[in-house]
Amino acid sequence: xxxxxxxxxxxxxxxxxxxxxxxxxxxxxxxxxxxxxxxxxxxxxxxxxxxxxxxxxxxxxxxxxxxxxxxxxxxxxxxxxxxxxxxxxxxxxxxxxxxxxxxxxxxxxxxxxxxxxxxxxxxxxxxxxxxxxxxxxxxxxxxxxxxxxxxxxxxxxxxxxxxxxxxxxxx
Amino acid sequence: xxxxxxxxxxxxxxxxxxxxxxxxxxxxxxxxxxxxxxxxxxxxxxxxxxxxxxxxxxxxxxxxxxxxxxxxxxxxxxxxxxxxxxxxxxxxxxxxxxxxxxxxxxxxxxxxxxxxxxxxxxxxxxxxxxxxxxxxxxxxxxxxxxxxxxxxxxxxxxxxxxxxxxxxxxxxxxxxxxxxxxxxxxxxxxxxxxxxxxxxxxxxxxxxxxxxxxxxxxxxxxxxxxxxxxxxxxxxxxxxxxxxxxxxxxxxxxxxxxxxxxxxxxxxxxxxxxxxxxxxxxxxxxxxxxxxxxxxxxxxxxxxxxxxxxxxxxxxxxxxxxxxxxxxxxxxxxxxxxxxxxxxxxxxxxxxxxxxxxxxxxxxxxxxxxxxxxxxxxxxxxxxxxxxxxxxxxxxxxxxxxxxxxxxxxxxxxxxxxxxxxxxxxxxxxxxxxxxxxxxxxxxxxxxxxxxxxxxxxxxxxxxxxxxxxxxxxxxxxxxxxxxxxxxxxxxxxxxxxxxxxxxxxxxxxxxxxxxxxxxxxxxxxxxxxxxxxxxxxxxxxxxxxxxxxxxxxxxxxxxxxxxxxxxxxxxxxxxxxxxxxxxxxxxxxxxxxxxxxxxxxxxxxxxxxxxxxxxxxxxxxxxxxxxxxxxx
Numbered sequence: 001x002x003x004x005x006x007x008x009x010x011x012x013x014x015x016x017x018x019x020x021x022x023x024x025x026x027x028x029x030x031x032x033x034x035x036x037x038x039x040x041x042x043x044x045x046x047x048x049x050x051x052x053x054x055x056x057x058x059x060x061x062x063x064x065x066x067x068x069x070x071x072x073x074x075x076x077x078x079x080x081x082x083x084x085x086x087x088x089x090x091x092x093x094x095x096x097x098x099x100x101x102x103x104x105x106x107x108x109x110x111x112x113x114x115x116x117x118x119x120x121x122x123x124x125x126x127x128x129x130x131x132x133x134x135x136x137x138x139x140x141x142x143x144x145x146x147x148x149x150x151x152x153x154x155x156x157x158x159x160x161x162x163x164x165x166x167x168x169x170x171x
Numbered sequence: 172x173x174x175x176x177x178x179x180x181x182x183x184x185x186x187x188x189x190x191x192x193x194x195x196x197x198x199x200x201x202x203x204x205x206x207x208x209x210x211x212x213x214x215x216x217x218x219x220x221x222x223x224x225x226x227x228x229x230x231x232x233x234x235x236x237x238x239x240x241x242x243x244x245x246x247x248x249x250x251x252x253x254x255x256x257x258x259x260x261x262x263x264x265x266x267x268x269x270x271x272x273x274x275x276x277x278x279x280x281x282x283x284x285x286x287x288x289x290x291x292x293x294x295x296x297x298x299x300x301x302x303x304x305x306x307x308x309x310x311x312x313x314x315x316x317x318x319x320x321x322x323x324x325x326x327x328x329x330x331x332x333x334x335x336x337x338x339x340x341x342x343x344x345x346x347x348x349x350x351x352x353x354x355x356x357x358x359x360x361x362x363x364x365x366x367x368x369x370x371x372x373x374x375x376x377x378x379x380x381x382x383x384x385x386x387x388x389x390x391x392x393x394x395x396x397x398x399x400x401x402x403x404x405x406x407x408x409x410x411x412x413x414x415x416x417x418x419x420x421x422x423x424x425x426x427x428x429x430x431x432x433x434x435x436x437x438x439x440x441x442x443x444x445x446x447x448x449x450x451x452x453x454x455x456x457x458x459x460x461x462x463x464x465x466x467x468x469x470x471x472x473x474x475x476x477x478x479x480x481x482x483x484x485x486x487x488x489x490x491x492x493x494x495x496x497x498x499x500x501x502x503x504x505x506x507x508x509x510x511x512x513x514x515x516x517x518x519x520x521x522x523x524x525x526x527x528x529x530x531x532x533x534x535x536x537x538x539x540x541x542x543x544x545x546x547x548x549x550x551x552x553x554x555x556x557x558x559x560x561x562x563x564x565x566x567x568x569x570x571x572x573x574x575x576x577x578x579x580x581x582x583x584x585x586x587x588x589x590x591x592x593x594x595x596x597x598x599x600x601x602x603x604x605x606x607x608x609x610x611x612x613x614x615x616x617x618x619x620x621x622x623x624x625x626x627x628x629x630x631x632x633x634x635x636x637x638x639x640x641x642x643x644x645x646x647x648x649x650x651x652x653x654x655x656x657x658x659x660x661x662x663x664x665x666x667x668x669x670x671x672x673x674x675x676x677x678x679x680x681x682x683x684x685x686x687x688x689x690x691x692x693x694x695x696x697x698x699x700x701x702x703x704x705x706x707x708x709x710x711x712x713x714x715x716x717x718x719x720x721x722x723x724x725x726x727x728x729x730x731x732x733x734x735x736x737x738x739x740x741x742x743x744x745x746x747x748x749x750x751x752x753x754x755x756x757x758x759x760x761x762x763x764x765x766x767x768x769x770x771x772x773x774x775x776x777x778x779x780x781x782x783x784x785x786x787x788x789x790x791x792x793x794x795x796x797x798x799x800x801x802x803x804x
Contacts, residue, residue, distance in 0.1 A: 011219050018212040024189055025205035032198045070223045077216055106331065113324075113332045115198065116306045120384070124317055125309075130326050139198055 005060045008069035012053035015073075015080050020046055022084045030091060031141045034111030037091035045083045052076050115139045193374065203373035210370075286580055307334070308360050308385035310346075312393035313419070313639055319393045322346065322356065338393060340428045341400040344454035345391070345582065345637075348431060350440035351452070355637065358581040359387055388639035390419035398778045400424045402771045407449075408736075408756040409456035411619035412775060414784075415626030415742060415751045417643045418572055418633035421784060422775075423616070425455035447709075448702035456615050457584035461755055463613040464692030464764065465526045465672075466738045467606030469621050471535050472523060472661065474546035476654045478538055481519055485530040485537075487512040494529035496536060496597035503532045503601055506693070506763075524664040524671045526691060528605045535604020540591035543604065547589050549647040550621055550632060552613075556592035561612050564588050570620070572634035572644040582637060587617035606692060615753045618740050622689075623751035625662065626742035630655035662688030663745050672765040673739065679773035683780060685789055688748075689741030689772070691765040699734040734758050739768035743776045749785045750776065 023042040030037045056072065059065040089095045093104040117126065123133035185191075193204035281288040310322035317323075321342055325335040334356075336342060347354015399410045403426035412422040429451040434440050443452050453459060475481050486494055493504035505511040511525040522530035535543055544554030551570050555561050564586035568579035590609040591600075602608035616635075624632040630650030633643050650658065663686055666673040672691040680687065701710045711727040718724050737759040742748035752775055754768040776785070783790040 007223075011216060014212065014216060018209055018216070021189075021205050021212070022209045025202045025209065028190065028205070029202035032202070070220060073223075074220050077213070077220065081213070110330075110332060113306055117324075117332075122384075125323075128317060129324055129332075141198070 005056050005069060008073045009053065009056055011073050012049075012056065012076055015077055016046060016049045016053050019049055019080045019084060023087055026084070026088045026091065031144075032112070032115070033108045034144070035091075035093055035108070037087070041087060041091070045087060049076065049080055049083070052079070111144075197373075197377045199373050200377065203370040206370040207374060306332075307356070308387050310355070310359065311386055311388045312396075313388060313390050313421070314392070315388050315639075321389065321391065321393060321396075336431050338397055338400075339430045339432055341396050341424060342391075343428045343431050344425050344456065345423065346431060347581065348434040348440060350434065350437050351444070353577075353581045355389070355578065355581060358575075358577040359389075359638075360385060389637050390414075390421065390639050391423070391637070392421050392782060392784060394782055395422040395775070395778060395784065396424060398422075399775060400426070400428070402774055403756070406756050407455070407758065408754070408768075409454075409459070409615040410755075410771070410775065411456050411615050411753045412779070413619050413623050413635055413751045415623035415633065415748050416628065418623075418636045419639075420635050420637055421750065421779070423456050425453070425457075425459075427451045446707060448704070448707045455755070457582065458614065460585060460587070460612045460614060461736055461738075462611040462694035462696050463606045463618055464694030464736070464738050465528070465531075465606050466618055466621070466690045466692035466740045466753075466764075467604075467610050467613070468523060468526065468531045469625070469658075469662070469690050469740065470546060470550060470552070471531050471538070471543065471604045472519060472658060473550075473625065473650060473654075474538050474543050475519060475534055476650060476658060477546055478542045480534070480538060481654075481657070483534055483537055484516045484518060485522065485527075485533040486515050487517045487522065487527050487529045488515070489513050494533050494601070496532070496601045500596070500598045503528055503598070503605070505529055520661050520664060523661050523690070524668055526665075526672050531605040532601030536597050536601050538604075540593075540595075540600065543589070544591040546649070547591075549649045550624055551617060551646060552587045552589055554591045555588050556590070557594060558590050558592075558609055561588040561590055561609065564612075570634060570646065572636040572641050574638055574641060578637070584614050584616040587614055588612040606694065611696075615755045618738070618755075619751050619753035622740040622742050622753060623748075624649040625655045625658040625688075626748035626751045627655060628652060628747065659688045659742065659745055659748070662690060662742065665689050665691065666741070666769075672763070673741070673769045675765060675769045676739075676741070676773040676776075679770060680776060683777070683789065685743055685776060685780065685785065686745040687741050687743040687773075687776060688745050689739060689769065691763065691769055692738030692740075693759075693762075693764045694736050694738065696734045696736060698731045701730040701732055735760060735762075737762060737764035737767035739764050739772045741769075741772050741776075743779075744785055744789060747786065750779050752776070 020042075023045065027037045027039075027042065053076070056065075056069060094101060094108060097104050117129070117131065118134075118139055119136055121129075121131075121136065123135055127133040189205055190201040193200040277288070306324065307322070309317070309320050309324070311317065312319040312321055321336065321338055323335050323337070324332055327333050336346065345354060346356040349357070395412065399412065399422040403410060403424060407426060409425040410422065411420070413420055427449040429443050434443065440452075446452075472481075475483060487505065487510045488494065490504050490509040491502060493502035493510065495502045505528045506526070510529065511527050512521060512530075517527065517530050519530070519534070521527075522534075540554075547554045551567065553564050553567075555564070566580070566583035567586040568576065568583035570584065571579040571582065573579040589603060589612070595603070595609065599608055603610040620632060620635065624630070627633055630648060630652050631645040632647050632649050634646045636643070649655075665671040666676040666687045666689050673687075673689045676687050676689060702708065703710050710730045712730065713725055714728045715723050715725050734757060737756045738754065740751075740753045742751050752772045754772045754775075756767050756771065759767045779785055780789045781791060
């Protein structure tokens with residue numbers, strides 16, 4: 001593989017795409033567990049990576065850079081992974097809260113348990129648990145209430161760009 | 172432009188959502204599928220970068236290097252430096268592989284092979300979090316009815332979904348808590364529920380939203396278990412009920428017990444662990460050693476049958492002679508210090524009925540250590556050479572018939588032992604043959620198996636099982652079917668014939684038609700500490716003595732006493748035993764096993780009959796509905 005700027009630009013674009021996939025995966029996984037991640041933070045992360053993907057073109061044409069792009073591309077790849085991990089962890093109320101960690105865990109646990117019960121338990125079992133005796137059915141996430149990011153931390157894109165946390169400062 | 176816009180408006184964009192790519196009906200498939208896409212894509216990207224890196228790496232750094240011969244470039248400083256770096260690279264890669272291998276061992280192998288690791292697994296935060304969110308299957312009793320669940324889920328006052336145990340205290344020792352050594356709750360379905368599936372497993376295995384029913388049936392009968400527990404109310408002891416034909420453990424309870432719902436965290440567990448007076452965490456049924464007393468004579472009798480010595484005639488003489496194993500030895504007398512039959516030429520049937528110590532001590536010496544040891548091993552009792560080896564045998568998971576070793580480990584009994592070494596003299600070995608002295612390492616669980624062996628119609632010891640769907644499996648062929656039948660008949664003399672020590676059983680079962688075979692036992696256990704019921708601490712008296720320098724020092728002398736335990740082991744109904752029972756009750760004072768443990772066993776048999784566990788023949792028929800009487804005008 002030649003050390004061409006276009007080749008590395010292609011890799012960098014791919015990095016942006018896979019990061020978008022990972023962010024959507026985290027967003028969807030959060031919905032399953034009963035909370036919602038910040039879309040604005042996801043946009044921030046992807047915008048940042050997009051800028052970094054375009055940067056080599058400027059460096060080549062404006063500053064006439066002719067060196068190796070490998071280290072730069074590798075750094076951006078690692079950075080994208082870091083952003084993904086940060087988005088996963090700091091979106092999770094269990095991870096970010098300090099004083100109500102137990103409540104956050106309990107809320108996630110209960111959401112998962114109720115999903116499992118809805119999908120798998122027979123009407124008889126549900127009745128024995130004091131739940132409506134419905135037959136096993138699929139879970140429709142759009143019909144569920146979930147923990148949403150507090151808006152006070154997400155009022156502006158400017159705030160998001162400064163924050164390492166996705167939506168919550170502390171518990 | 173308008174056409175393109177119209178085309179775009181016609182597209183159902185919702186169908187392009189990732190959740191529809193992987194099958195949104197199973198929720199976890201979407202993040203799992205996207206995770207796999209992400210990992211593959213990152214792998215490809217890393218591959219691109221590696222190719223790029225290698226390409227740059229192999230390229231000459233300076234133009235003058237391009238046309239130099241290979242031998243010359245090898246000697247360049249840069250190449251030499253690289254060689255050194257590569258050596259270090261290799262060392263570090265090897266170290267990384269060793270660490271990786273270590274991790275693989277702990278993650279994949281230690282969980283199934285390392286008992287200590289299993290016991291400490293509850294401390295793993297990930298395991299606890301996964302275990303907390305994953306819903307375990309319900310545990311149902313042998314009937315399989317949801318109404319007879321032994322572990323299910325309920326919504327508590329705070330709206331939290333919590334594991335619920337309808338028989339909380341009664342099942343505590345079998346189920347175990349989230350702390351300390353694991354019980355069935357942590358081993359019965361660990362692979363089904365609490366193990367976090369990898370993303371690829373979610374994609375490959377969970378394709379359709381099929382309702383899962385992982386509920387597990389165990390062999391315990393809920394009603395019998397509850398009844399057995401009630402029989403030990405206010406007493407210390409244990410009851411084990413096994414089906415000798417299938418190995419099904421129908422009930423197993425040890426008192427004092429504890430409430431599973433009371434153990435909310437490690438502190439609660441530690442508090443229970445610190446209760447040395449009652450030791451509620453200890454399953455006396457499987458992990459406490461008792462002196463078996465005369466119930467052990469059943470083992471000696473089986474040994475006699477196996478050795479063709481069932482017609483052996485022994486002595487049963489009055490004090491002071493009684494049975495004197497060798498000249499100068501202390502005599503071995505029957506209960507009360509003299510003789511029960513008081514005759515020469517006593518046979519095994521009469522001796523067993525009245526529980527003659529003299530006869531069975533003499534019989535054990537007549538049979539010899541090897542023969543006794545061989546029979547013991549067939550029954551799951553380890554025959555060791557020296558007394559100190561008897562205390563080092565650990566647990567015996569192999570006696571269980573389970574689907575995996577983890578389950579067997581969690582409910583493994585302590586290994587019962589007897590000493591057969593040459594260092595024992597004839598007196599010691601004779602005492603052992605009648606169930607005292609060095610035969611003091613028996614668990615109630617083991618003694619239930621001792622009863623179960625002749626209770627099996629084929630004379631086999633069937634491995635006990637707790638999982639309902641396990642097929643019966645023999646541990647050993649202890650007796651021939653004929654010998655087993657003869658032993659059952661002899662065991663019935665204890666309960667059915669006049670003068671038998673277990674006559675209370677016949678009285679209790681009068682009118683039911685059930686014939687029982689059994690053996691009573693009363694055993695002394697010395698040096699048992701006395702506890703203060705108020706403080707739970709050991710009682711002591713302060714004494715004074717002089718140390719080496721002549722100074723008077725004070726020390727505590729702990730008070731001890733000789734505890735009498737009552738035993739009864741039995742099988743019922745005699746013609747086709749469906750239950751083998753071992754009952755031990757601690758500290759019965761001046762009473763006997765026949766008057767304390769035997770009536771409890773009789774009650775358990777009656778309850779088993781009511782529950783239909785003794786077969787249709789003995790199950791009480793429901794009264795026929797009465798015809799409505801005609802109203803007189």
